[in-house]
Amino acid sequence: MMDIQNAADGKLKPGEASAIFLTLHADITDLYPYVQVPGSKTVGYPNPTYLAPGARRGLVRAIFAFIEGCMYFQRQMLLGSWGERLSEANRMALSELQIEVTGQGEVQTRVMRTGALNLIRLTVRSFEGAVPGRLGIRCEGAGFEALARSVKVRDRLMHPKGIASLVVSDVEINDVVNAFLWVEGLQGAMTRASTEEMLKQLREEHGLELHIEFRN
Template identity: 35%
Template structure:
């Protein structure tokens, strides 16, 4: 890869990384604007913070939560394709782009939007990220898995999101204390996933840069040794003639 394409590639990675951080932070702020300190609050304080919310505030915070989850997940998948494309199968790369292969009636192969649930896309994002990024013990960082009590709250929360987005009766717009607490708990799990993932991306990028510098040092030594041997050979050749 020559300098210009490589520079564009690196610029694209940096831009995507900055965008992921900016989008996640902005949408976390949307959640915090409804319930201040929600993300950082102690787990024991969550029930009291969520119980006093009005119906409008409950719907607002739940919509903000899933806006953050879906948008940040999208940028995570974008990063995986851009930065780890060489590790992905063609089928996996298409799925991360939310596309699938389609064949028209005339036999032309194209792609079309992938029909998949938001929860399945989230599971895919977390799974592939864990396969692409190894733990960084020096930073106490490791990939997240879709497991544990907090993640399990995500499953019913997606159903609540769907219910208030497409209400069939007035009661569908009501979010109970338990449903709201589940959504907030799931959101806190997701926020930890994104923060840890950003740390892994940054840590591996720094590690790659250090390894690249070390390779350059080794190559420079090899080149210097080659130049020295070449000079010696040329000197001997001149003496023999």
């Protein structure tokens, strides 16, 4: 993951974003470890239906902490690296701020209230606007649909109305894992695309030729 040292709000210290990313990812793999793919030397995630009820609930929470953390880092990266390519309204939205007029006619900003899916859509659309043609991922398809369904599972676990609210079915835990894999792919694609755009900028504006190898 690219280290985000120039976060727009200045709160992230050098190396902190990478440390948080690795910690949140480890929280997932502690509950849901890789296994070796039969007949292969590679590893992958198994079918999550073997997980006990408590582990399923823990995995849902860990995955959504990872998802929201990744998208926050990407919004900070967009603001810090490509903010000048975006409109003022877009920058405010990425900062999760909105304008309001007080009863005294004063203009002020306040925290924007919106859902997780809207913020993810905003992040992807803003990235495409700032670095056009590089991302190649849209908020659509099976992975994103699994994410949309999984948000409801997360919300139900965080605000249970009864004991049945705490049950995560086989279908739901598979959706949550597919949502995680989709966001993990999105995170990697954004980091790669942003790095490639920076390399292009260095080459065109300063004549510097750098090569960075990405590993899946």
